[in-house]
Amino acid sequence: MFKKIxxxxxxxxxxxxxxxxxxxxxxxxxxxxxxDMASLHVRLADECVLLDTPAGFMxxxxxxxxxxxxxxxxxxxxxxxxxxxxxFIHACEAAGIAFIGPPAGVVQNVRYKINAxxxxxxxxxxxxxxxxxxxxxxxxxxxxxxxxxxxxxxxVKSCSGGRGPGERLIRSADSLVETVRRARAQSKTxxxxxxxxxxxxxxxxxxxxxxxxxxxxGHMIHLGDREGSVQYSNQKVVEEAPAPCLNDxxxxxxxxxxxxxxxxxxxxxxxxxxxxxxxxGQFYFSEFKARxxxxxxxxxxxxxxxxxxxxxxxxxxEPLRMTQADVKLDGWAMLCRVRAEDPWRRFMASPGRVLxxxxxxxxxxxxDTYIYCNCDIPEAYDPLIAKLTVWGPxxxxxxxxxxxxxxxxxLVGPATNVSLLQQVVRSPEFVAGxxxxxxxxxxxAQEPVSNTYxxxxxxxxxxxxxxxxxxxxxxxxxxxxxxxxxxxxxLPQ
Numbered sequence: 081m082f083k084k085i086x087x088x089x090x091x092x093x094x095x096x097x098x099x100x101x102x103x104x105x106x107x108x109x110x111x112x113x114x115x116d117m118a119s120l121h122v123r124l125a126d127e128c129v130l131l132d133t134p135a136g137f138m139x140x141x142x143x144x145x146x147x148x149x150x151x152x153x154x155x156x157x158x159x160x161x162x163x164x165x166x167x168f169i170h171a172c173e174a175a176g177i178a179f180i181g182p183p184a185g186v187v188q189n190v191r192y193k194i195n196a197x198x199x200x201x202x203x204x205x206x207x208x209x210x211x212x213x214x215x216x217x218x219x220x221x222x223x224x225x226x227x228x229x230x231x232x233x234x235x236v237k238s239c240s241g242g243r244g245p246g247e248r249l250i251r252s253a254d255s256l257v258e259t260v261r262r263a264r265a266q267s268k269t270x271x272x273x274x275x276x277x278x279x280x281x282x283x284x285x286x287x288x289x290x291x292x293x294x295x296x297x298g299h300m301i302h303l304g305d306r307e308g309s310v311q312y313s314n315q316k317v318v319e320e321a322p323a324p325c326l327n328d329x330x331x332x333x334x335x336x337x338x339x340x341x342x343x344x345x346x347x348x349x350x351x352x353x354x355x356x357x358x359x360x361g362q363f364y365f366s367e368f369k370a371r372x373x374x375x376x377x378x379x380x381x382x383x384x385x386x387x388x389x390x391x392x393x394x395x396x397x398e399p400l401r402m403t404q405a406d407v408k409l410d411g412w413a414m415l416c417r418v419r420a421e422d423p424w425r426r427f428m429a430s431p432g433r434v435l436x437x438x439x440x441x442x443x444x445x446x447x448d449t450y451i452y453c454n455c456d457i458p459e460a461y462d463p464l465i466a467k468l469t470v471w472g473p474x475x476x477x478x479x480x481x482x483x484x485x486x487x488x489x490x491l492v493g494p495a496t497n498v499s500l501l502q503q504v505v506r507s508p509e510f511v512a513g514x515x516x517x518x519x520x521x522x523x524x525a526q527e528p529v530s531n532t533y534x535x536x537x538x539x540x541x542x543x544x545x546x547x548x549x550x551x552x553x554x555x556x557x558x559x560x561x562x563x564x565x566x567x568x569x570x571l572p573q
Contacts, residue, residue, distance in 0.1 A: 081396050082106055082154045082178070086147045087125070088137055089158030092448045092467060093372075094121035097156050100388035109150050111137065115458035120450040137161040140168045147177050154178035154395060156388075160462070163371040164191055180395040182349045182370045189345050190368035192239060194277055196345070200365045203344055205337065208356065208364045209280035214239045216275055217264065220257075226278055227256055233281040236260050238267035246271060247314050249281060282364070284516035286325040286357040287311070289369070290338035291379045293390055294347050299400045302335050303379045303387075304409045306352075310504060312520045313427065317497075318504055320414040321378040323357075324475065324513030330361050341365060350376075350391045359516075377446060377469040378413045411471055412478040416486065416501045418449075418466040420457045423500035430494040431459035440488035444471035444481055457494055465496070479511060 084107040087097050094110060098121060101108040110125030113136050122128045129146050133139045138161060147155055155177055157163040169184035181187075190196050194214060201207045211230065215223040227234055227250070236259060238246030246267030248259045260276065268274050286309045294300040307323035308316040326334065338353040345368065352369040376387045385402075393401070421427045434455050439447050449466035451457065457465060468485050472478030486502050509515045 081398075082392065084109060084150070084152045085180070085392070086143070086150065086152035086155045087111065087121070087158065088143050088155050088162055089160070090116055090119065090121060090137070090450075090461065091464065092450045093158040093374075094119075095124060095450050096448055097158060097388055098124045100386060100392070103386075104389060104392065106392070109146075109152055111143070111146065113137075113460070115456070115460050118455060120452060120455070140165070140171055143168075144171055144175055144177065148175065152177065154180055154392070156180040156392070157371070159371050159374060166191065178395050180349075180391050181372075182347065182351060186345060186347055187370045190347075190351075190370050193237065193367055194239065196368065197365065200341060200344065205341060205344075206362070206364045208282070208366060211278040214275040214277040223260065223276075223278070224253075224256060227253070230278060230280055233283055235279045235281045236263045236276050237279055238263070238271055239275045239277055246276070249283075282356050282358050284359060284518040285309075286323065286516055287316075287354065287366075288323045288325065288334065288357050288363070289352040289354045289373070290335055291376070291387075292338065292342045292347060292351050292353060293385075293387075293394070293400060294342060294349065294351075295394050295400045296348050296397065297399050299403075300339060300342055300347070301400065301402065301404045301407055302339050303383050303385060303407055305331060305334060306375055306378050308375060309515055309517045310510070310519050311517055312423075316375065316417065317520065318414065318416050318501065318510070319375045319378060320412065320475075320478070321382055322409070322412070325357055325516075326361070330357075330363070334363055337363070337365070341368075349394045350387055374417065374464070374467070375415050377448060377467060378415050381413045381444075381446060381469055381471045382409050382411055383407060384410070411473045412475045413469060413471050414478050414482045414505075415467055415469045416482065416505075417464055417497075418468060418489065418501070419497045420463040420465050420494045421497055422495040423497045425495075427497075429459065429463045430496075431457045431463070432494040433457075434491060434493045436490070436492040438488070438490040439466075440468065440485040442481065442484065442488075444478075445469070445485055446471075451491075475513065479505060 085101055086109045087094050088111055098108045107126045110121050110128040111131050112122045112128055113131050133142050155172060162168045164187055166184045166187045169179045169187060172179040197207045197210060211226050232252050234250045236248050236250055246263050248263045250256055250259045264274055264276055286307060288305055288307050290305050291303040304321060305323050306319055306321040307325060308319040310318040341353050350372055352373055354366045355363040356366050357363045372387060380387055421429050434451050436453055437451055446469040447466060451465050470478055470481040470485055472481055483505050486498055489498055504510055
């Protein structure tokens with residue numbers, strides 16, 4: 081087993097990895113940039129090293145140099161940054177440093193999406209209809225011709241990276257040029273990839289992933305499914321496990337298909353096979369996430385399996401410690417992503433000082449975060465600041481606990497999306513488990529406001545106005561201390 085691991089990431093996932101290392105008796109080395117100097121992962125790590133280069137976490141040579149100098153035997157990339165960079169994995173292997181994730185060959189096979197889908201289709205798996213080639217910046221005419229041939233609506237996607245950045249829906253030919261331009265710019269910024277491809281859109285759809293664990297000896301298991309269909313800007317907002325869109329027969333078939341796909345690609349370590357499910361319940365292979373995912377706590381709370389520790393053991397060459405028969409899926413889990421952004425101002429990021437934070441607690445609740453009172457939320461990174469994960473014996477209990485957790489979450493300082501999350505989990509569609517990827521396209525309808533609510537708001541507004549109007553540090557006017565003032569109040573003798 082490793083004695084020291086370098087964590088090439090930040091925020092809540094870095095904190096999560098440090099705590100897993102602590103339980104395993106492994107020393108954790110944290111990397112940080114100047115804006116993150118006071119972040120929680122820096123405070124918790126056994127050692128910390130400043131990344132003082134313009135490329136930051138993407139500076140592969142510098143990250144490897146630091147790993148060698150501090151004596152780290154392995155590097156955990158978390159998600160994002162270097163997590164799915166095959167060239168970095170090759171560099172780690174050449175330097176004799178273990179990469180905690182899939183091998184470079186596996187990442188190369190699954191990351192280029194067109195090739196992955198073609199291989200899956202050739203093996204008889206249901207896949208999405210997509211263009212047979214990708215398109216560069218100078219291939220507009222070919223892209224437009226392919227779009228007309230495939231028919232709208234379409235989805236334009238980056239050839240690399242996960243769902244989200246570089247992915248946009250095209251409803252008609254009128255919006256093709258502008259949508260592709262935006263997708264290309266975002267893909268280049270996030271992934272360094274300009275090539276895009278087209279995919280036939282399934283609208284509405286459900287996005288479902290199956291968690292996989294596999295060792296290098298050919299042993300492989302799944303740990304159930306998760307649904308992440310509540311999204312805005314292609315970013316998941318609320319996720320749950322198991323997926324409410326599936327019945328028992330569909331779920332079992334999906335699990336077996338995911339394992340078969342993982343075997344087809346020779347998968348190793350932890351990863352997720354993602355599918356799109358249409359309204360009829362038919363599912364289609366979409367892509368692999370060759371890394372740990374943001375929503376991994378969902379799987380952990382319903383299985384009791386620590387996925388980060390499993391990743392580390394698999395990267396160290398250990399065989400899987402459990403078989404499929406050992407996997408027990410217990411209850412229901414839901415996860416909310418709390419982000420420092422204002423959903424009522426076009427999701428504008430809101431970095432700044434956290435003046436006060438009160439994290440929720442209670443039965444079946446877990447909070448993954450890097451924030452604390454008087455810490456700073458930097459503007460240079462993704463605004464994800466916390467993940468609230470709740471567990472319940474059934475979906476109704478789980479939904480109620482999530483509503484209570486969001487009501488208990490209090491943060492004074494930067495704006496957050498908690499108010500939007502509260503509306504999501506209270507909406508009739510979510511409560512009933514009948515929602516899709518189109519759920520957040522339209523704004524929520526305003527519910528009737530009760531007289532009690534209006535009364536309470538009036539009282540709050542009155543108290544707030546009074547507090548802001550009064551003097552918190554009263555002072556005695558200088559003129560009241562003068563002698564002439566005292567003399568004027570004397571009675572005649």
